[in-house]
Structure formats: structure tokens, C-alpha cells
Amino acid sequence: MQKSATISSIANELNITPATVSRALQDHPSISHSTKQSVLKVASRLNYKRNRVASSLRSGKTHMIGVIIPGADTNFFGSVVHGIEKCANAKGYNVLLYQSNETQEHEIKGIETFLAAQVDGILVSVAKDTNNYAYYEELKKKKIPVVFFDRADDDTGISSVVTDDYKGAFIATEHLIKNGYNHIAHVSGPQHLKVFCDRKKGYEDALKQYNLPLTDGFIYEGNVSIESGKAATRHFLSLKQKPDAVFAAEDFTALGVMKELKSHNIKIPEAFGVFGFANELFGEHITPTLSTIDPQAVTMGKESFELLLQMIENKNEAVVEKKIVLNPIPVFRESSQRKISGHLNVYS
Amino acid sequence: MQKSATISSIANELNITPATVSRALQDHPSISHSTKQSVLKVASRLNYKRNRVASSLRSGKTHMIGVIIPGADTNFFGSVVHGIEKCANAKGYNVLLYQSNETQEHEIKGIETFLAAQVDGILVSVAKDTNNYAYYEELKKKKIPVVFFDRADDDTGISSVVTDDYKGAFIATEHLIKNGYNHIAHVSGPQHLKVFCDRKKGYEDALKQYNLPLTDGFIYEGNVSIESGKAATRHFLSLKQKPDAVFAAEDFTALGVMKELKSHNIKIPEAFGVFGFANELFGEHITPTLSTIDPQAVTMGKESFELLLQMIENKNEAVVEKKIVLNPIPVFRESSQRKISGHLNVYS
DNA sequence: ATGAAAGCGCTAACAA
DNA sequence: TTGTTAGCGCTTTCAT
Numbered sequence: 001m002q003k004s005a006t007i008s009s010i011a012n013e014l015n016i017t018p019a020t021v022s023r024a025l026q027d028h029p030s031i032s033h034s035t036k037q038s039v040l041k042v043a044s045r046l047n048y049k050r051n052r053v054a055s056s057l058r059s060g061k062t063h064m065i066g067v068i069i070p071g072a073d074t075n076f077f078g079s080v081v082h083g084i085e086k087c088a089n090a091k092g093y094n095v096l097l098y099q100s101n102e103t104q105e106h107e108i109k110g111i112e113t114f115l116a117a118q119v120d121g122i123l124v125s126v127a128k129d130t131n132n133y134a135y136y137e138e139l140k141k142k143k144i145p146v147v148f149f150d151r152a153d154d155d156t157g158i159s160s161v162v163t164d165d166y167k168g169a170f171i172a173t174e175h176l177i178k179n180g181y182n183h184i185a186h187v188s189g190p191q192h193l194k195v196f197c198d199r200k201k202g203y204e205d206a207l208k209q210y211n212l213p214l215t216d217g218f219i220y221e222g223n224v225s226i227e228s229g230k231a232a233t234r235h236f237l238s239l240k241q242k243p244d245a246v247f248a249a250e251d252f253t254a255l256g257v258m259k260e261l262k263s264h265n266i267k268i269p270e271a272f273g274v275f276g277f278a279n280e281l282f283g284e285h286i287t288p289t290l291s292t293i294d295p296q297a298v299t300m301g302k303e304s305f306e307l308l309l310q311m312i313e314n315k316n317e318a319v320v321e322k323k324i325v326l327n328p329i330p331v332f333r334e335s336s337q338r339k340i341s342g343h344l345n346v347y348s
Numbered sequence: 349m350q351k352s353a354t355i356s357s358i359a360n361e362l363n364i365t366p367a368t369v370s371r372a373l374q375d376h377p378s379i380s381h382s383t384k385q386s387v388l389k390v391a392s393r394l395n396y397k398r399n400r401v402a403s404s405l406r407s408g409k410t411h412m413i414g415v416i417i418p419g420a421d422t423n424f425f426g427s428v429v430h431g432i433e434k435c436a437n438a439k440g441y442n443v444l445l446y447q448s449n450e451t452q453e454h455e456i457k458g459i460e461t462f463l464a465a466q467v468d469g470i471l472v473s474v475a476k477d478t479n480n481y482a483y484y485e486e487l488k489k490k491k492i493p494v495v496f497f498d499r500a501d502d503d504t505g506i507s508s509v510v511t512d513d514y515k516g517a518f519i520a521t522e523h524l525i526k527n528g529y530n531h532i533a534h535v536s537g538p539q540h541l542k543v544f545c546d547r548k549k550g551y552e553d554a555l556k557q558y559n560l561p562l563t564d565g566f567i568y569e570g571n572v573s574i575e576s577g578k579a580a581t582r583h584f585l586s587l588k589q590k591p592d593a594v595f596a597a598e599d600f601t602a603l604g605v606m607k608e609l610k611s612h613n614i615k616i617p618e619a620f621g622v623f624g625f626a627n628e629l630f631g632e633h634i635t636p637t638l639s640t641i642d643p644q645a646v647t648m649g650k651e652s653f654e655l656l657l658q659m660i661e662n663k664n665e666a667v668v669e670k671k672i673v674l675n676p677i678p679v680f681r682e683s684s685q686r687k688i689s690g691h692l693n694v695y696s
Numbered sequence: 697a698t699g700a701a702a703g704c705g706c707t708a709a710c711a712a
Numbered sequence: 713t714t715g716t717t718a719g720c721g722c723t724t725t726c727a728t
Contacts, residue, residue: 006721016699019722030697035698049460049464050721052466054704054721054722055722056704057706057723058724059723072420073427081420086447096444096445112397116397116398118399118401354706355705366706366707368713371707371708378713399704399705402704404706406708
């Protein structure tokens with residue numbers, strides 16, 4: 001292959017210096033219109049492409065951001081990445097992707113990779129088992145812009161973009177109550193993650209507000225999986241006081257709940273209500289369709305990137321912590337709505 | 349922030365030259381054990397991290413690969429990326445992701461971005477509307493390693509990793525036949541994409557082999573979407589000779605077929621069989637569960653990366669085109685299996 | 697409006 | 713085994 005064109009080759013053709021070419025290419029104000037014209041012409045003739053690596057080395061900006069997600073195989077994270085990508089590309093940024101596979105070990109490896117690659121900033125949704133944020137404190141000291149999305153930590157003082165999990169959970173639980181379920185259980189997620197704490201709190205407060213008791217054994221800590229939804233359900237059904245509805249902290253868990261209920265021939269939503277969280281794709285297509293909370297994944301991606309970009313561009317100024325909270329959108333489907341025609345307390 | 353350590357800072361501390369440090373860090377054979385030891389010690393004390401940008405500029409290798417996918421929001425591509433990532437990270441490569449949103453325009457933009465970023469190689473699954481491969485010929489001339497996955501082109505002479513689409517389609521159709529359906533229609537995908545040609549051909553050949561006629565109007569060209577599955581079904585139901593089963597070229601299309609059938613109160617699988625392709629996540633969870641072909645997404649990602657890596661490492665040797673064909677795994681679920689107890693031809 | 701010159705941090709051919 | 717030297721391609725300050 002013939003070597004690709006550089007600013008020097010352009011400069012040679014025109015008998016000007018590389019510096020001038022560089023400036024012309026950047027549309028620098030101090031370059032004459034005619035020079036710019038000719039540079040552009042030669043550049044396109046030689047099929048010149050700026051070497052970003054060289055440019056990055058010199059300028060210290062790579063125009064790359066790193067994104068760490070637990071896994072690329074859920075619709076939720078897929079959509080967030082989609083949002084990030086779209087936005088980043090529009091602003092001339094590239095996206096380096098890294099999957100933690102839900103372990104802190106990989107997460108840290110990802111960050112180190114990103115640092116070595118000199119990314120301009122990092123977006124991360126922490127792994128299930130991340131409970132130590134010392135690493136992020138380090139990054140803060142190094143003034144590397146970092147934004148958490150979805151799975152954020154409250155105490156680290158790092159900017160974040162999350163859904164209003166508390167509100168979403170409250171709405172979900174309230175909806176179940178209004179549909180006549182009054183023994184509502186909850187399958188939560190790992191409690192060291194703020195998301196799942198908040199969702200539990202929303203559930204609890206909704207019960208309180210409607211004067212429903214918090215029954216013993218009605219909260220089961222799952223681990224965000226179909227299997228834990230099933231296990232939770234087996235647990236609930238073994239109680240003397242059985243629930244008649246479940247608010248699951250996440251859709252896959254809700255799916256597990258539904259599967260287990262079906263295998264016990266318990267009718268949803270007639271005999272048992274189910275509500276999820278995440279608006280995973282499958283919820284719309286299963287029978288019955290799954291009620292859920294849409295956390296606005298694409299918007300989350302977009303907002304995360306924009307926030308990060310702000311931080312990148314104002315790198316010198318004091319980095320203020322900024323928290324963006326998205327409005328959760330309830331999606332009421334079949335699994336939580338029964339025709340209540342007057343027998344609100346039929347099961348109590 | 350204090351500037352991060354460089355090889356020079358390490359060299360200074362030890363009164364040796366940067367070159368020696370560089371070599372020590374690379375475990376170069378000509379460096380003494382003791383020097384390596386001390387370099388490593390100082391490096392870790394200073395928290396040295398190699399600057400990959402500088403390294404790339406000098407060596408011409410970025411250890412980054414670019415991946416272009418139509419979109420990150422299907423389980424299939426999510427899983428392929430998962431496979432790529434895992435494998436790439438293990439080998440010290442980073443993954444730049446770009447989504448074409450199914451348009452050739454974005455796809456080309458992605459490639460240009462990757463070239464500017466000096467990636468070592470590119471993995472691409474072409475967009476729905478890509479029909480011009482001139483761009484890839486260019487890459488070939490420039491000796492940029494490229495591997496197509498899933499959506500490949502046969503004539504470009506570019507290496508690829510795909511599922512045996514023909515075989516998968518054949519198995520699916522054959523299975524429908526063996527389950528007593530004998531008016532089997534097909535919803536295909538865009539025919540300028542080889543995947544969908546192959547699937548159609550597998551369908552046709554299965555019919556032939558079992559001496560079933562290719563009925564007029566039984567092939568509907570969809571565009572890989574729920575909506576086109578619905579439209580196809582409406583078309584099929586409007587025919588005088590109606591089909592009693594559909595092999596859809598892809599799961600979302602199959603889902604559309606099922607939805608439309610349900611809205612006409614046509615029972616699946618009793619009155620109508622449905623078979624998909626892709627093994628999207630939802631198929632396992634809808635009612636009835638969807639029979640499909642598992643194209644081995646994660647394996648596809650892994651194999652694609654390994655093939656690309658080979659090409660990257662043997663860049664000087666003649667690049668031979670290599671095609672890897674994965675074995676499709678049928679997943680027989682409810683939507684295609686009826687109890688046929690002797691009335692094989694009940695509908696004919 | 698343009699040129700000259702230095703250098704980002706690292707690597708590698710050649711020399712010793 | 714280690715040092716010397718040059719330079720990857722670009723940006724940017726300072727000078728003209």
C-alpha cells in the first residue's frame with residue numbers, strides 16, 4: 001500500500017509549511033481563504049485523513065470516551081449504549097466499550113485500559129459486586145472526568161445520571177395497591193447498589209402511605225436474574241401469609257416470578273399481580289404482558305454523554321458534582337391490572 | 349494533578365536511558381534480569397502506565413479494533429459484541445464500537461472514523477441498506493484487515509464468519525414439514541443481503557426435497573421487523589390458498605407473525621406453525637414459546653475476533669480470504685410442534 | 697497570514 | 713547488555 005497522505009505531503013505540493021496546512025485544516029481564523037481552499041483541494045485529492053493518534057499525542061485529547069457496562073446482552077444497557085454512541089458520534093467522539101461481566105475486578109481492568117488509552121472521560125455503570133469506590137476517588141484526584149449512569153454511588157461525590165428509582169418503585173407499588181392487591185411482596189436487588197435500595201424504599205413508602213403493613217418475609221433479596229425471581233416466588237408461596245402481588249426490582253426477576261407462578265397454575269393478574277422495572281424488550285411480548293417502569297435508557301445514555309462532555313470541556317474549572325435524575329415512565333400492561341369491580345379485598 | 353510518570357522519569361531515577369526502560373518494560377530478552385527488576389519496581393512505585401497513544405504513534409499499532417454493528421439493541425448483536433469484547437480484552441485489544449443504525453451512510457462514517465483512529469482491524473456486520481461494497485475493496489487495497497460477521501457479502505473476497513444460514517433454514521422448514529404442516533410460507537429479509545438469500549434458499553430446497561410445491565405468493569419479502577411480520581401474515585391470510593405455517597427469516601419477524609395470528613384468533617401451533625431465526629431472548633418467554641435457530645452469536649464474536657487477529661498478525665503475508673461457517677443449532681419449542689397423531693394431511 | 701522550531705512519549709535500528 | 717539517535721504525524725508558541 002502506498003503510505004497515506006500527511007500534512008507534510010500536502011505542504012510539499014503547495015510549497016507551504018506543515019504548520020499552515022494544519023491550521024488550514026482546522027479552519028484557523030488567521031489563514032487566508034485562498035490558502036484554505038487550495039489545502040482542502042489537495043487534501044481531498046490525496047485522500048488525506050488526519051492521523052488521530054498523532055494528533056492526540058500532541059494535543060493531549062483523544063476524542064475517545066470509555067464506557068463500562070456490566071454486560072451488553074440486556075436490552076437496557078444496549079439501549080443506553082445506543083444513546084451514548086449516537087450522541088458521541090454527533091460530537092466527534094469515539095466510544096471504547098468494556099464489559100465488566102458484573103465483577104469489580106474486570107471493571108478496574110477496564111478503567112486501567114482506558115487510562116492507558118488516554119480517553120478523555122469515562123462513563124460507568126458499576127458491576128453487581130462493586131462495593132469499593134476507592135478507585136473512583138483516585139480518578140477524581142487525577143481529574144479524569146467520570147460519570148456514573150444507572151448504577152451510581154451516592155457518597156463518592158461523582159456525577160451521575162440515574163432514573164428516579166424511588167419514584168418509579170413508588171408508582172409501581174401504588175398501582176398494584178390501586179388494582180386491589182394488598183399483600184404486596186418485593187424482590188429486591190443487591191442492597192449495596194443504590195438503585196436497588198431506592199427501589200426498595202419506594203416500595204416500602206408506598207405501602208406506608210396506603211396504610212398497608214410491611215409483612216414479615218415479604219422482602220426477598222434477589223440478584224437480578226430470572227432464577228432469583230423463581231426462588232423468591234417459591235419463598236413467598238411457602239409463607240403462611242402469602243402475598244397476592246410482587247413488585248420486582250427488575251424485569252428479569254419479574255419474569256422469573258411469572259414463570260414460577262405459572263408453574264403453580266396461579267393466574268396472573270387475576271390471582272396475583274406482577275410489576276417489573278427496566279422495560280426490557282420481552283415484557284411487551286410475553287403473556288400476560290409485563291407492567292414495568294421505563295427508566296429511559298436512551299435518554300440516560302444521551303444525558304450521560306452530554307454531562308461528561310461538559311466536564312471534559314471545562315476540565316480546568318472546579319469539577320462540581322452534578323446529579324441528573326430522569327423521570328421514570330410507568331408502562332401499565334396486563335400483569336398488574338385486574339378487573340377489580342368492587343371486590344377490592346377479596347383476598348384479605 | 350501531577351504529571352503522570354513516563355519512561356524518562358523512570359530512566360532518570362535509575363540513571364539509565366529511556367530505551368532501556370522501554371525494553372525492560374517489554375520484557376525484551378537482551379535486558380538483564382536485575383535491570384528489569386529495578387525498572388519494574390520504580391515503575392510500580394511511580395504508578396507508571398504506558399501511554400498507548402505515544403506507543404501507537406511510534407509502532408503503528410494501536411491495539412484497537414473497530415466494530416460496526418447495525419444496532420446495539422437486539423440481543424443477537426449484543427451477544428456478538430459480548431463475544432468479541434471478551435476475546436479481545438483477553439488478548440490486550442480494545443474495542444471501538446460504532447452503530448450504523450442500518451444505513452450505509454453511517455456505516456461508511458464509522459469506517460472513516462476507524463481509519464482516522466488507526467485501528468488495527470475492523471469487524472463489520474453490514475447495514476440493511478448496504479448494497480455497494482466498493483468501500484471494502486478500498487480497505488482491501490490498503491491492506492486493512494477486515495472481517496464480516498453474520499451479514500457478509502460473498503463476492504467481495506473479504507473474510508467472514510457466518511452461520512450456515514442455508515442449513516438452519518433447511519432444518520427449520522424440514523421440522524415444520526415433519527410436524528405435519530404442508531403449506532409453509534416464508535417471510536424473507538432484504539434479498540441483497542446474503543444471509544437472507546441463503547435462508548430463502550434453504551426454505552425452498554427443503555420444500556423441494558419433500559416434494560412440496562412452491563405456492564404462488566408464499567414468499568413475502570419483509571425487512572426484519574415485527575411490523576413486516578404482521579404485514580406478511582395479513583398478506584398470507586388474504587390468499588385463496590392460505591398457508592398453515594410460516595418460516596420467518598428472523599425472530600422479530602416471527603414475533604410479528606405470531607401477533608397477527610393471535611389477533612385473528614388463529615391457534616399456534618395447532619392451526620398454524622411458526623419458526624424463527626436468531627434465538628432472540630424473548631422467544632423463550634413468549635406464549636407459545638418460539639422455535640428458532642440459534643446462530644451462535646457469542647461464538648461468532650469470538651471467531652470473528654480470532655480471525656481478525658490472525659490477519660493483523662500476518663499483515664505482510666498475502667491475505668487469504670477465509671470463510672468460517674458456524675453450525676446453526678435448532679431450538680425446537682412450542683410454536684412449531686403439534687401433536688400430529690396421524691392426521692398429517694388434515695389441512696390438505 | 698505564514699514560517700520556524702520544538703516536542704508530545706515512545707520505539708527501534710544501529711552502534712558500542 | 714546498554715546507549716545513541718532519529719522520528720512517528722501532528723500542534724502550537726513565538727517570531728516574522
